Amino acid sequence: MLKTPEKPAHSLAELNHENGKSKPPDLSIVLPIYNEAESLSSLFDQLLPVLDGMQCDYEIIAVNDGSRDNSLHVLQEIASRNTHIRIIDFRRNFGQTAALMAGFDHAEGDVIVTLDADLQNDPSDIPLLVSKINEGYDVVSGWRSDRKDARLTRNLPSRIANTLISRISGVKLNDYGCTLKAYRRDVMTGVRLYGEMHRFIPIYASWMGARVVEVPVKHHPRKFGYSKYGLNRIFKVVLDLIVVKFLQSYLVKPIYVFGGFGLSTIAAAFITLTLAIGLKFFAGTSLIQTPLPLLSAMLVLIGCISILMGLLAEMVMRTYFEAHGRHPYAVREHMSGPPSA
Known part of the structure; x- marks a missing residue:
């Protein structure tokens, strides 16, 4: 003691x-x-x-x-x-x-x-x-x-x-x-x-x-x-x-950060493409005269890669926990009622 x-x-x-x-x-x-x-x-x-x-x-x-x-x-x-x-x-x-x-x-x-x-x-x-x-x-x-x-x-x-x-x-x-x-x-x-x-x-x-x-x-x-x-x-x-x-x-949900970023990037790509199309029809600006279509394609690619990275991170996380016998929780103590007669 x-x-x-x-x-x-x-x-x-x-x-x-x-x-x-x-x-x-x-x-x-x-x-x-x-x-x-x-x-x-x-x-x-x-x-x-x-x-x-x-x-x-x-x-x-x-x-x-x-x-x-x-x-x-x-x-x-x-x-x-x-x-x-x-x-x-x-x-x-x-x-x-x-x-x-x-x-x-x-x-x-x-x-x-x-x-x-x-x-x-x-x-x-x-x-x-x-x-x-x-x-x-x-x-x-x-x-x-x-x-x-x-x-x-x-x-x-x-x-x-x-x-x-x-x-x-x-x-x-x-x-x-x-x-x-x-x-x-x-x-x-x-x-x-x-x-x-x-x-x-x-x-x-x-x-x-x-x-x-x-x-x-x-x-x-x-x-x-x-x-x-x-x-x-x-x-x-x-x-x-x-x-x-x-x-x-x-730690236990990496897809949320990678996937969230990926989806946001893909959403930005569609907004960019919509803007390019709007310029085409309302301002007469050809798609080849603006970098917006290329930027949209790049954003889609980045978004897809980010989502794939999230999936890989999920696999790595599960492998880590299972290979080391670890759990995504911690128990302070076990308690139970009185034993049955």
Whole structure:
């Protein structure tokens, strides 16, 4: 059972599952690491006492994302003194999303907490996130309400992006970019992340009916190194958001977007052809003197291709769900009445 400084409404032991083998840990900490050698010793000096104070079975999964500095050596030295630490070493740098995905894939705890290794997230906030999980939430997202980053190059673009993401996705969060988050393990089952999609995990979880909450957390100025993100991240977020919105609206019905566009294009083609014919009879303009007939033919062709793409997308979607044994729905729990006498 996880214990937090404040008594939770429900014991996290209720989340434990029996698999006939050794009992899995209650809590998994996932640390994506890239060139953070100077921060690691201080990070674990803060993190380990917090986890020990929670008096729970825990594991720490440190994912070395192809660091070029001494991060791996420092991790190995720390892990040699603590059996709770597991290291995953990438062959090269694959990015934060891939590092988090590897952590999720290898985590065994019923609750998974992610945080950065640059000392800007505060490990002392972990019990707060776990306590909200105990209250019945599925995803607890940290909110750096007093963010200690550059106002113009980091904070302002982040606020704009967060507002945009919240309005488009319908999941209202003040800080999508904060890595400090807690998840129930079953919420992450089947979730696959690509590109820079890690910041959208609360959206994916919300689609599946997860209860999402946001809590203010502490944030510290960076002590070592430099931020791995720049202003170019804004463009990546916009493109990723387009993908997220498309998946949210049309994952199980792609024909609606492709077919809708195709039908609209064909309708525009008939309007264009009608205009060309009108010019022919009422203005005396020959069909060969205007590009409208050619434009109409092109629009019909584009519309037919779009509809065919929609049909192919429907086939791919059905193949995906059937090949992976997935369903277009998510069940929170099964309930039934009392057994018959």
